[in-house]
Amino acid sequence: MTDTSREYAAALDADDPLAPLRDAFVRDDPELIYLDGNSLGRLPKRTAERIARVVRDEWGSGLIRSWSHWADLPFQAGDLIGETLLGAAGGQVVVSDSTTINLYKLAVAALDARPGRKVIVTDDDNFPTDRYVLEGLAAQRGLELRVVHTDIDHGLDLNVLQEAVGADTALVSLSHVAYRSGALLDMAAVTEIVHEAGALVLWDLCHSAGSVPVRLDASGADLAVGCTYKYLNAGPGSPAFLYVRKEVQDLRQPIWGWFGQRDQFAMGPAYDPVPGIGRFLVGTPSIMAIAAVEEGVRLLAEAGIDRLRAKGQALTGYLIDLAEAWLPDLALATPADPKRRGSHVALRHPEAWRMAQAMIADKVIPDYRTPDRLRLGPAPISTSFTDVWDGLHRLRTIVDERAYERFSSEPARVT
Ligand SMILES: Cc1ncc(COP(=O)(O)O)c(C=O)c1O
Numbered sequence: 001m002t003d004t005s006r007e008y009a010a011a012l013d014a015d016d017p018l019a020p021l022r023d024a025f026v027r028d029d030p031e032l033i034y035l036d037g038n039s040l041g042r043l044p045k046r047t048a049e050r051i052a053r054v055v056r057d058e059w060g061s062g063l064i065r066s067w068s069h070w071a072d073l074p075f076q077a078g079d080l081i082g083e084t085l086l087g088a089a090g091g092q093v094v095v096s097d098s099t100t101i102n103l104y105k106l107a108v109a110a111l112d113a114r115p116g117r118k119v120i121v122t123d124d125d126n127f128p129t130d131r132y133v134l135e136g137l138a139a140q141r142g143l144e145l146r147v148v149h150t151d152i153d154h155g156l157d158l159n160v161l162q163e164a165v166g167a168d169t170a171l172v173s174l175s176h177v178a179y180r181s182g183a184l185l186d187m188a189a190v191t192e193i194v195h196e197a198g199a200l201v202l203w204d205l206c207h208s209a210g211s212v213p214v215r216l217d218a219s220g221a222d223l224a225v226g227c228t229y230k231y232l233n234a235g236p237g238s239p240a241f242l243y244v245r246k247e248v249q250d251l252r253q254p255i256w257g258w259f260g261q262r263d264q265f266a267m268g269p270a271y272d273p274v275p276g277i278g279r280f281l282v283g284t285p286s287i288m289a290i291a292a293v294e295e296g297v298r299l300l301a302e303a304g305i306d307r308l309r310a311k312g313q314a315l316t317g318y319l320i321d322l323a324e325a326w327l328p329d330l331a332l333a334t335p336a337d338p339k340r341r342g343s344h345v346a347l348r349h350p351e352a353w354r355m356a357q358a359m360i361a362d363k364v365i366p367d368y369r370t371p372d373r374l375r376l377g378p379a380p381i382s383t384s385f386t387d388v389w390d391g392l393h394r395l396r397t398i399v400d401e402r403a404y405e406r407f408s409s410e411p412a413r414v415t
Helices: 006-014 019-024 045-061 063-070 073-086 099-112 128-141 158-164 187-196 287-303 305-326 352-361 385-400
Strands: 093-095 119-123 144-148 169-175 200-204 223-226 241-244 345-348 367-369 373-376
Touching: 006 305, 006 385, 019 287, 045 063, 045 287, 073 093, 073 241, 073 287, 099 128, 099 169, 099 200, 099 223, 099 241, 119 128, 119 158, 128 144, 128 169, 144 158, 158 187, 169 187, 187 200, 287 305, 305 345, 305 385, 352 367, 352 373, 352 385
Parallel strands: 119 144, 119 169, 169 200, 200 223
Antiparallel strands: 093 241, 223 241, 345 373, 367 373
8 A cells, every 4th residue: 555645755755866856947836736747848947048058159149150069969969868868879869850850751761771662560559740750651652551559558569560560561660658658668579570570660759768768779779769848858849859770871861951961061063961870960950959958968867867767667656556546536547567658647537638627727737638548747857756746636636526527628729
């Protein structure tokens, strides 16, 4: 039986080596409980200062001269993400564009590398943008998009994947941590299945980067993309990263932009991409946004991904225990085994949408995911055990008093 007292949460916080890092984030309203770090991470104080410096000094004073060091930023930030969070040696990760655009670039590169193979494999609970990009590619190129079925609570069964992948498969694209349930896939096992069939694998790491250790090099993964506005705390719309394993960096991506060009400022007549990861860049990078990526990732690097993972497992485990004790009508829609989930938890209830609105009115921020899930993401770097206790306690009152019945069941534009 879990100790459900608030004192116990405070004791867990007192034992938490990462607790001091909570103060590294802007926290204007001490009553606000933020359980949505897996959608949009909090603002690190250092990021606000760094952006002010980039604007004032590097842009304001340095003007165009600052490009001499700005040009390195996509690589510098990429290596920092790769080496500290993704198990990727230098020269294989860059920061650029959005996750969607990077997914497109890398998926096309992979398909072109497997001419004659007609199948792209993904799963039916993969994130919508991934499914749409792959659907579009299949339609444009006359390929088959083979969509395997996933259990939306427990994740993809590798036997089902194994059945779907074969000699006709060019590309398998999956999310490492499922956006809805948080179910975590075994990257090495999936990669082996894909490689046995002679196909390439492309991972979406949006919900795993910064929350679980990713071992891209060790697992032999070919390609990966992910965003920086969730656990990496780089801000709304901050640019994404992409990974291309050294051995496949001769792949060609479809957007032939000048930032991927050899001897860029020679302004040559024809596209001739640089060797290496640089060829996956397209156009002028967003410097202020990449500065924010660097600051966010430096904080995670200070914490260390193994400690973040340990705290993520403890926070989600504690959240699940409190939900079991206090919220018997809400069912767990996330793997119960901590090794099989990332850092967020989904709870199922037919009134989840109205509950989410009631929580927000009571200063607890969750998000809602179709069809009937409250999704709670206690980001390990910025969330305390007491935050989890307070959030769940307020939710318990909302459920017990049926306070959610005062809210509309009409869906909003953004959930
Ligand atoms: C798994 C996953 N992939 C992709 C995206 C979004 O990609 P983009 O940043 O291009 O909008 C999200 C956004 O939440 C996501 O959760």
